[in-house]
Amino acid sequence: MPELPEVEALAQFLREHAVGAVVGRIDVAALSVVKTFAPPVSVLSGCDVTEAGRWGKFLGLRCDGLWLVTHLSRGGWLRWVDEPNPTPPKPGGKSPLALRVHLFTPAAATPAFDLTEAGTKKRMAVYVVAQPEEVPGIARLGPDASTVTEGQFADILAGTAQRVKTVLVDQTLVAGIGNAYSDEILHMARISPFARTNTLDAEKVAELYTAMRAILTDAVQRSVGQDAARLKGEKRSGMRVHARTGLPCPVCGATVREVSYSERSFQYCPTCQTGGKVLADRRLSRLLK
Incomplete structure (x- = not known):
């Protein structure tokens, strides 16, 4: 998408x-x-x-x-x-x-x-x-992810107790981010996709905001000016974990893992994001021990 x-x-x-x-x-x-x-x-x-x-x-x-x-x-x-x-x-x-x-x-x-x-x-x-x-x-759109301020972003997270991944892709809360870039943002911020927003302290919220702006800014800079036909390839080339299941994480070398649903999937690095734990690949999304 x-x-x-x-x-x-x-x-x-x-x-x-x-x-x-x-x-x-x-x-x-x-x-x-x-x-x-x-x-x-x-x-x-x-x-x-x-x-x-x-x-x-x-x-x-x-x-x-x-x-x-x-x-x-x-x-x-x-x-x-x-x-x-x-x-x-x-x-x-x-x-x-x-x-x-x-x-x-x-x-x-x-x-x-x-x-x-x-x-x-x-x-x-x-x-x-x-x-x-x-x-x-x-x-129904929330503030755009490219212009939302850090204060606004913190207020959005404070107003819900949902999973961080869910909040990032909810267009009524923050507009513009989908499945792929939310994977990349969470990886850069070293946050589990299943972490709850109410468990993030102020420092972690700031790191998440910084990662969001950095990932999107870099992607826009790489994409703008490209021929329309080449944009899909440009998007894929910049991914570190999304759609890279089974490949080594470029940060730590651990194997990138996947959680699959009926129509979509997302990827993450257990070492960077979940303390080494592997997320259950089912809708209940419980951590495997």
Whole structure:
């Protein structure tokens, strides 16, 4: 799933390549992706692209007085196409293409960007709204992880007794962090994913905040400026524990472990984060002794 660094990089990519262009035809290949119907997406045709924005893990383009907003969800992505097929895609096909936006640039080029979604579970969403806050998911967002202050972050943790991992990925508490970067943040802060927020002292909260800002800042710096097609690889290349089950921890050399659920998994280092204990790989999440 694209998280804050990748979505910020996509927003910057659109600022450089789409802002200043005029929206041409919009092809909807997956009818289920469009979550708003008034106004229809077709109303954006002929509009000037004036701005690109990010809200947590939501991405948007301002087209005159309207916003085209998307949440890429788990399997979604944005793909830039310099020479798109002029033939409209057939709705309901097996292609991962969900929506295509044709553009006319000031340089007389006619590129497009595609919103695609891999997998069988289609969760990507597209909205056409006057203000981003009209999107329910954006209206519920907590402070952005890239701008939240240390005091605000401490108050968020103090207001709950949930597991730290759960808090980091809860978009209503802190916006922008997902499964992958929460693994990396907890590893850097040397905190167990199952630690409760009410067990963290002030020093540990400060370390967690510092790790969050460091991980995200580094990831944004590595991602911004990359071609959209290379962002996924750039994300994977910077991971120290996430998606590295069975490999050595780059800090201590211990084997990176995994906890699996029905639709996702997360990784951690027992030596760095749990005092050498291996977390049970089941939903009860009890520590194995």
